[in-house]
Amino acid sequence: MNIIFGPVNSRRFGKSLGIDLSPSKKQCNFDCLYCELAPAPVMDAYEDVISVEEIMNALNNILGEHQDIDALTITANGEPTLYPHLSVLMDEINKVKGTIQTLILSNAANIHKENIQESLQKFDTVKLSLDCASKRCLKRLDRASSKIDVENIKSGMLAFKEKFSKPLIIEILFVKGVNDAEEEIKALNEYLLRLKPTRIDIGTIDRPPAYYVEPLSYEALRAISLKFDASLPIYIATRKKVDIKASSYSSEDILETLKKRPLTQEDIDVLFDAKSKNRLQVLVDNGLLKIENSSGYNFFVQNISE
């Protein structure tokens, strides 16, 4: 039973470790069509619960071996906020972590609950999923437990954001023909304008899914990103970029494109040919564009003070 996984090195997080709060089996209140884990019945509470002591022993052992860990991600084969001792566990982790940054990845199904919000306050970064803004979509895509209501998720996130001053990242996973309709994107856009998260990662299926569903292409994700308000900090998080042919952008095209949607260095690498990259650099050097960091990602944006 592997409670700790890693360390792995990533450009964004540095050297990081993961903690799996449900190492024995999938325990989740969703059964998403796109889940990387096999389909499983939904549950509202963990059936198999490992002790805080067991987790801390495993963590302390590995921190003893690796003194240069930068980040610690709390996750699960399932939903980590269903772990009943999450708050106590975070108190213990916070006693030993030093400068290590902590991150949790949650489906947000219980974010309206006071005790869950209190536990999440104990992290340095919170990343919440929000695939759907409507009840029908949540039922179809995330196949949630009947007790879960999308309106509670949305109001819970707003209440949490009020209290949480550290980075709050929203992740939307788009599935072809399921949550990529105009109406759903419009509803997500309206809601996210109210929420004002630190960053919004949009992606699609990257690994074999639990059920037969299809991913979107990078072009389709980019088209979706343009449907959101230009003020929203959207990052296209997908590995499916390889088929794109780099294009030529004039300086005016670059300014116009970035007015609609800030781009990351990764986007630039995919979309821009070599000459366009040089033009982009000239615009940065001349102060017409600037680079803004949002929780680990650099975005090229228009310098509106110019």
Ligand code: SF4
């Ligand atoms: S919330 Fe995560 S673990 Fe649970 S079913 Fe969805 S993708 Fe799988």
